[in-house]
Amino acid sequence: MAKYGYDDTPFLPNTKWRVHDSNRPQPPVIWPGWFSTQEAPGEPPSDAIILFDGKDLSKWVSVKDGGPARWKVENGYMEVVPGTGDIQTVEEFGDCQLHIEWAAPAEVRGEGQGRGNSGVFLMGRYEIQVLDCYENPTYADGTTAAVYGQYPPLVNACRKPGEWQVYDIIWLAPRFDENGNLIRPAYVTVFHNGVVVHYHTPLFGPTTHRATLPYQPHPPVGPLRLQDHGDPVRYRNIWYRPLRGYDGEPEWRDWTPIVMALRG
Template sequence: MDTYNQIPKILSFVLCVLAFAQVKAQEQKGPQMTPEMTEFWDHKVPIISPGEITENAAMTAPSDALVLFDGKDLSKWESVKGGPAKWIVENGVFTVNKGTGDIQTIEKFNDFQLHIEWKVPENITGKSQFRGNSGIYLQGRYELQVLDNYNNPTYSNGQAGSIYKQTPPLKNAMRAPGEWNVYDIIYTAPRFKEDKTLFSPGRVTVIHNGVVIQNNTQIKGHTPFTGLPKYTYHEKGSIKLQDHGDPSEPISYRNIWIREL
């Protein structure tokens, strides 16, 4: 057989096979795609009214939020010791009443967006951890640190914006004493298996004065002062604010609201 003379026939056969395969592929692809095929017109996004910037708030609550402090009273809060919250409400803010203990929300939450504004006094004294120390405990057990770290060095995983004794903030975005700081917190609660062991850890994103300081950070467990964090089974939990017993002037809070996610 003259192999050389067979090459044109072989090429012709290969081209026929490729053409047939292309036709079959076109048939399997179905109709030509149009832009409208990937547009979701049936899904309606709920409409809410966003908050506003005012003289007394960095951002007021949107229409679908639960207001936890409206500047008038602590009716949404209680003492962790039992009974009413005993912190001091005055001029639209409330302030730690040293020695009365931590306070927590009466209502409990899982995943949420939390907005909270806080400041230390202009004439604050002390240094390191004794300078306006408080804390925001997510579900009552995972602490986001509150502290004056404007020209106040301390251990990095204990400064403002840290997940206390776990993860330092990415940046120090503190405002000077006497000025209001703002935390916007997006929190995903941990999940547990049927046998109450951990399935997935909690995660948190924190924006401090417009700056991302925790970016989908994994929470390693509860917040012990001594020892290592760990998870134990729990269900919904409160937002808890800490009375640290700081000997310097105490911290103040205002404009607190939450949106369940």
């Protein structure tokens, strides 16, 4: 027996590692951060890549013209300025853990899709709906935390208008072969205010309004886009962590040999 494991155990299927392998790299140590409260945003994990820290929009640009993002920043949050258009990150990423907090306007105006509407677009194409659905019904696949136009959330976990809400998203980007053929759809897992509302849900393609769209080949990374739908929705504490598999391998590694080995 080695100091921290064994060197005489069987190999795991189709890997270079033995069971309890003494030579297997240790996971990196990180600071996990603190949870947010209604009064203040939390502290991201130490290995998170910060997209918005409440100070400025230097990591964001206007989708309309690529110029500076023109939303308002104050008191540690950004707020949609209706009519200025969507904004998106300069940074591009694929498979990730994404954390984002938002608040619908405290002053209730409108109903259905006309109340506290915005959206979180993963890779600029795939929308998780932002909407004030606290005692505000609308079509099921357009409610808060829906994969817009495709899947309703498992439950409605909305807080009251004006209160901070949290999306924690696990995103696996779609994969295309060298000829542009889809070999794996996108998958999303979403926690809304700590409650699972989607679990490893396969997307049909990019999201849109009143239609369906097929997958079109695109790069494995893309920006995070936030929607100006005409309502002064607020956002704060936005960060992501690239997903890594065991031993630091990207999460998008080819798992087929392991699956086939397990199937015998």
